[in-house]
Amino acid sequence: xxxxxxxxxxxxxxxxKRLLMDLSWKERLLLFMHTSMCDVCRIYxxxxxxxxxxxxxxxxxxxxxxxxxxxxxxxxxxxxSNF
Amino acid sequence: MISETxxxxxxxTLTTWVSLYADNLYSWALFKTSSKETAEDLVQxxxxxxxxxxxxxxxxxxxxxxxxxxxxxKISDYHRNHYCNPTIAERKxxxxxxxxxxxxxxxxxxxxxxxxxxxxxxxxxxxYLDNDEFNRVLLHxxxxxxxxxxxxxxxxxxxxxxGEIICQELDLSPTNFWQILHRAKLQLxxxxxxxxxxx
Numbered sequence: 001x002x003x004x005x006x007x008x009x010x011x012x013x014x015x016x017k018r019l020l021m022d023l024s025w026k027e028r029l030l031l032f033m034h035t036s037m038c039d040v041c042r043i044y045x046x047x048x049x050x051x052x053x054x055x056x057x058x059x060x061x062x063x064x065x066x067x068x069x070x071x072x073x074x075x076x077x078x079x080x081s082n083f
Numbered sequence: 084m085i086s087e088t089x090x091x092x093x094x095x096t097l098t099t100w101v102s103l104y105a106d107n108l109y110s111w112a113l114f115k116t117s118s119k120e121t122a123e124d125l126v127q128x129x130x131x132x133x134x135x136x137x138x139x140x141x142x143x144x145x146x147x148x149x150x151x152x153x154x155x156x157k158i159s160d161y162h163r164n165h166y167c168n169p170t171i172a173e174r175k176x177x178x179x180x181x182x183x184x185x186x187x188x189x190x191x192x193x194x195x196x197x198x199x200x201x202x203x204x205x206x207x208x209x210x211y212l213d214n215d216e217f218n219r220v221l222l223h224x225x226x227x228x229x230x231x232x233x234x235x236x237x238x239x240x241x242x243x244x245x246g247e248i249i250c251q252e253l254d255l256s257p258t259n260f261w262q263i264l265h266r267a268k269l270q271l272x273x274x275x276x277x278x279x280x281x282x
Contacts, residue, residue: 008194009186009189013261016262016268019261040200047201047204047206048268051271054211055236055240058240059241060241068110068114070109070113072106075105075109076105080098080101082130
């Protein structure tokens with residue numbers, strides 16, 4: 001493949017890499033060119049951002065009703081017996 | 084009445100804390116690790132650490148908050164270790180996507196496969212996250228990922244640390260952290276599309 005054209009696979013990978021570290025100027029340029037031409041990757045980009053928000057909130061809502069309260073009496077006994 | 088925190092008697096105080104908070108801590112650990120055994124171990128370790136460091140506990144802070152802080156550190160450590168040293172079965176599963184011909188999402192030249200192209204959804208995180216059914220689907224989809232990919236996701240979204248720091252800590256891993264995240268998100272996205280947006 002032409003080294004000045006990104007594949008969709010590479011482009012979507014770079015979107016992820018960008019969230020963690022700085023891209024080189026070449027990577028930024030190629031990613032910009034790809035997303036301005038590729039409708040599918042533009043949709044993916046939006047959904048990926050959406051997923052970031054969903055996952056962030058999913059993992060960080062501590063006092064949420066999602067968590068099922070479970071009693072574990074055996075565990076309590078075991079811990080107390082170790083003191 | 085026995086006070087909840089008696090600084091002069093660690094054993095009695097810790098015993099009271101176990102009966103008050105162990106179930107909350109256990110439920111939280113189970114939610115974060117999806118493993119009964121792991122959750123039990125982490126809660127036990129949390130109380131052991133609290134016992135050993137009881138002298139450092141500042142009476143004025145809330146004991147529940149203190150215990151949760153210890154537990155959350157242990158959960159992060161667990162995910163870090165688990166991500167760096169996945170079991171062999173998990174490693175095989177998560178590495179199989181490196182085989183290009185086997186890639187479900189992209190063809191041999193890296194273009195989206197026709198049936199894998201994302202279609203447009205109505206977005207809006209607020210409304211979905213308040214929906215029990217959506218949360219159920221989300222948990223179901225996360226459950227289908229290899230366990231060490233889930234650990235990678237937890238590390239990314241749980242910790243307030245910068246990605247670079249996580250990557251340095253995880254340099255034992257065979258694959259770049261962001262490549263794992265990319266793969267995990269592709270699968271989650273697809274699973275949500277099928278089970279939530281299309282149904």
